[in-house]
Each structure stands twice: as C-alpha cells, then as structure tokens.
C-alpha cells in the first residue's frame with residue numbers, strides 16, 4: 289500500500305508528456321523520463337556516438353558536467369547520483385537547455401565555452417571564444433614560478449604577463465604572491481573583458497592592470513608599461529603551434545579557439561623571437577635580476593634557448609608537465625652579456 293502511494297505521488301508530481309508508461313498486472317505505472325539517471329544515460333549515449341574521439345571518450349564526464357551545469361549542482365558522480373538527487377526531475381525548460389548544449393557539443397564546441405568557465409590552478413576562470421581556454425599544462429608555469437621563488441628566496445613584486453588571455457596565469461600567480469602587482473597585456477580587447485571579470489571575482493582587481501597592447505608594437509607598448517616598470521618577472525604563454533601542427537589538432541580546438549591565440553609563424557617560434565627582441569631592446573623594463581618564464585610547445589626548448597641567449601638572457605631551468613614534456617623554460621637577465 290505504501291509503495292502504491294509513493295507511485296501515485298510520483299505520478300501526480302511528474303505528470304508530463306515525456307513520461308513513459310509501463311503496464312504491470314493491474315497498476316498503470318508512469319516513470320518519468322526526466323530523472324537525472326535516465327537523462328544521463330540518454331545524453332551519454334549521444335555523446336559516445338560522436339565521431340570526435342575527444343567527445344566520445346569523455347562522454348561520461350561531459351554528460352555529468354552538462355547536467356550539473358543546467359541544474360546548478362556539483363558535477364561529481366557522488367553528488368549527481370546521490371540519494372538527494374535521485375528524485376530530482378528536469379523541467380521542460382531545463383531539458384531543452386540541456387538538449388541545446390548537447391547539440392552544440394556534437395558540433396565540437398568546447399565544453400568550457402558551453403558552460404562558460406574552466407578550472408585552472410585553484411580557481412574557476414570565465415572563458416569565451418576571444419581567447420584560449422586555460423590548459424592544465426599551463427599550471428606547470430605557476431608551479432615553476434613558486435619553486436623558483438622559494439628555492440632562491442626571490443621577490444616578484446612586479447609581474448608582466450605577455451598575452452594574458454583569461455588572465456589565468458597572472459591571476460593565479462598574484463594569488464600566490466602576497467602583495468605583488470601584475471600587468472597583463474593582450475591584443476584581444478575581448479579577452480581583457482574576461483581577464484577583468486576574473487580578477488574581480490578573485491578579488492585581485494586592486495593588484496592588476498590589463499592593457500590592450502601588442503608586443504609587435506614595441507614603441508607604444510614600452511610607453512604604456514613605463515608607469516609600471518621595472519618588472520621582476522615576465523611570463524608568457526604565446527601562440528606556439530606551427531601551421532602543420534595546427535592542421536592535426538582536434539576540431540574542438542581548430543574550429544572554435546582563436547587562431548591568434550594558437551598559431552605562430554617560423555615553425556611556432558616567431559612570437560618567442562619577437563618577445564625576446566622586445567626585452568633585449570628595452571632592458572629598462574626589467575629589474576636587475578629579472579626572470580623570464582615561458583610556456584613552450586613540445587620539442588621547442590633548444591630553439592627557444594638559442595633565441596633568448598642571443599637576446600642576452602641566461603637559461604637557468606626547465607620543468608616538465610605531467611606528460612613528461614618540457615613545458616616551461618626559465619631565463620634570467622644576464623647583465624654581463626647585455627652589451628655584447
């Protein structure tokens with residue numbers, strides 16, 4: 289009798305056109321097809337059938353992330369499929385929003401653009417089509433800078449980030465360095481809207497300034513940076529993908545993320561060369577023992593060390609990412625070499 293009442297209540301609360309009818313001996317049971325587990329199975333199946341390997345292989349996690357986003361709850365399997373949520377049903381509006389997101393994902397749109405953010409280091413960063421989505425590999429740069437600071441007892445009071453995008457690198461570093469001030473530049477105006485929004489949410493607005501500028505326009509950039517110099521630390525994750533590598537990228541990246549954040553001429557090295565020249569020609573931007581820390585692409589280390597040494601910097605260290613690829617190079621201002 290108790291279970292019959294549960295079923296009746298269930299039917300009363302969830303009577304909509306998306307219900308499925310089951311007939312047992314003498315009870316007509318209606319099972320709502322908007323339950324979380326049911327919806328999860330439905331969209332997981334759709335994503336699993338995608339031709340894009342990245343989508344099909346990540347279908348379980350992505351299904352959870354999309355449902356959680358629409359329902360505004362935590363995406364861990366424990367929470368999503370918890371007892372508390374097992375009686376939760378999607379409304380018509382939630383269901384159609386979810387279907388729209390799944391359809392967009394099947395057109396290869398990155399999941400971070402669909403939900404509007406990506407976790408990086410210790411925080412959530414807003415992202416959109418104006419710039420690169422923060423990558424876990426880039427956390428190697430944050431780790432390395434903290435290692436350098438602690439190992440050599442350094443103070444990075446002023447930090448310059450060339451190509452700041454969402455601000456994920458600069459803001460994560462400022463968060464870790466008590467009291468430091470940062471300047472982030474980017475040639476994409478739209479990306480700076482994101483960076484400012486992220487700074488505000490991390491309560492770092494008073495410790496950062498974002499400038500719409502271009503490292504290829506040395507004169508105006510140096511003028512703009514004048515009021516903030518000298519910098520103790522320069523960081524950059526510039527575009528470093530060669531045209532040939534770009535052709536091989538997954539559609540999720542190639543069709544959606546801006547080429548201005550990805551591709552660099554000269555086999556991916558052009559922006560390192562231009563940044564090296566900017567710093568070589570404008571040493572007054574740097575404090576005496578300033579460090580320059582780059583994120584680099586797979587196998588680019590020797591070329592970039594050569595470029596930076598020819599610009600008067602001393603290569604001091606490197607760090608591998610979680611896939612054991614050298615991802616980060618550290619250079620120090622080499623005053624002895626500067627007048628050569």
Ligand SMILES: C[S@@+](CC[C@H](N)C(=O)[O-])C[C@H]1O[C@@H](n2cnc3c(N)ncnc32)[C@H](O)[C@@H]1O
Pocket residue numbers: 418419420421422423426450451452453454455456457473474475476479501502503504525526527528548549550
């Ligand atoms: C690879 S993304 C890095 C974004 C962010 N720092 C990160 O690590 O996720 C490179 C960024 O550099 C910017 N950029 C590319 N060329 C530039 C230039 N010549 N001057 C200034 N910014 C540039 C792009 O707009 C993009 O936001």
